[in-house]
Amino acid sequence: MSADNTPPRSPETSQGIQYNWQATKPTVKSRLAFLLNNEVLSDIHFAVGRGASKQCIPAHRFILSMGSAVFDAMFNSPLATTCDEIELPDVEPAAFHALLK
Numbered sequence: 001m002s003a004d005n006t007p008p009r010s011p012e013t014s015q016g017i018q019y020n021w022q023a024t025k026p027t028v029k030s031r032l033a034f035l036l037n038n039e040v041l042s043d044i045h046f047a048v049g050r051g052a053s054k055q056c057i058p059a060h061r062f063i064l065s066m067g068s069a070v071f072d073a074m075f076n077s078p079l080a081t082t083c084d085e086i087e088l089p090d091v092e093p094a095a096f097h098a099l100l101k
Contacts (some may be wrong), residue, residue: 035060036100044075048096052099056085056095059100 011083023041025031035041042058048056062073088096 019061032063035063037097044086046096047089048091048093049089050089053093054089057093057096057100064100 021034024033025034032096039058042060044059044061044064045085046057046059047054061071061075065075066072
């Protein structure tokens, strides 16, 4: 407790997420669910859709590569992309969110 009787706050990252967020997620499954559509630890972004429905969706190359041979080839093959943002104008954001789940 500090001098004014308020509990100390945990330090936060630049996105406002508390350090040690893992402590609030007791299982690997809950931690992975937390990372879905979350900037924390993301290393790739997908610009999905076009016009007013366009969304920038954060993702994690490692997790995507574990779940899909296509993503694995996209990120880890000799011809892998080096881009930090992938444009998918012909994909609806809702469909891409469903794919990530």
